[in-house]
Amino acid sequence: SQTIHQWPATLVQPVGSPLSLECTVEGTSNPNLYWYRQAAGRGLQLLFYSVGIGQISSEVPQNLSASRPQDRQFILSSKKLLLSDSGFYLCAWSVRTGNTIYFGEGSWLTVV
Amino acid sequence: KQEVTQIPAALSVPEGENLVLNCSFTDSAIYNLQWFRQDPGKGLTSLLLIQSSQREQTSGRLNASLDKSSGRSTLYIAASQPGDSATYLCAVTSNDYKLSFGAGTTVTVRA
Numbered sequence: 001s002q003t004i005h006q007w008p009a010t011l012v013q014p015v016g017s018p019l020s021l022e023c024t025v026e027g028t029s030n031p032n033l034y035w036y037r038q039a040a041g042r043g044l045q046l047l048f049y050s051v052g053i054g055q056i057s058s059e060v061p062q063n064l065s066a067s068r069p070q071d072r073q074f075i076l077s078s079k080k081l082l083l084s085d086s087g088f089y090l091c092a093w094s095v096r097t098g099n100t101i102y103f104g105e106g107s108w109l110t111v112v
Numbered sequence: 113k114q115e116v117t118q119i120p121a122a123l124s125v126p127e128g129e130n131l132v133l134n135c136s137f138t139d140s141a142i143y144n145l146q147w148f149r150q151d152p153g154k155g156l157t158s159l160l161l162i163q164s165s166q167r168e169q170t171s172g173r174l175n176a177s178l179d180k181s182s183g184r185s186t187l188y189i190a191a192s193q194p195g196d197s198a199t200y201l202c203a204v205t206s207n208d209y210k211l212s213f214g215a216g217t218t219v220t221v222r223a
Binding site: 006042043044046088090092097098099100101102103104105106108 | 116143144146148153154155156157158161201203205209210211212213214215216
């Protein structure tokens, strides 16, 4: 069966520090991978998605970036965090675009 | 741009009552619609996926209907239990394969 792992689960970082959130999927090949952010009381906002190694599409211009160095690994990064980057970040995968999407447990980021 | 709305934002019912959660979307040209459950501080769990050609999907006590022409979906949860307390989100996949989420309905089932 397929599983998705996301870490760290919680993170407190000072303004201006770098960020790296990692996500891996097991049990499938060439999945679509996604990074979402969820603000309190609001819907999920798609940040990045990838349909293959090295293929990253950005949905929202901001100081975050994503990379897919391996088929089942997706990394969300920032060189300098802003207070507004605080939130709940979710990694997700699907077999193909438009199929059921499966989420990781999420990472709470607090920028102080 | 697809807009997804879920009303009400919160709902509290006594145990045993049936739950009715509503989701509406502005663009009826959709590929599918999914319902998710989210427990506090956790990721989302997929409950049901309805393809655009389907009218409903059922899984156990859950039944989701889809009326694409009117831009609405309803999630029914029969005989609610305290363990059903969570936030329920609907998400619409448009024909360009982009997923749009509603803000969710937070359900509390009172024992």
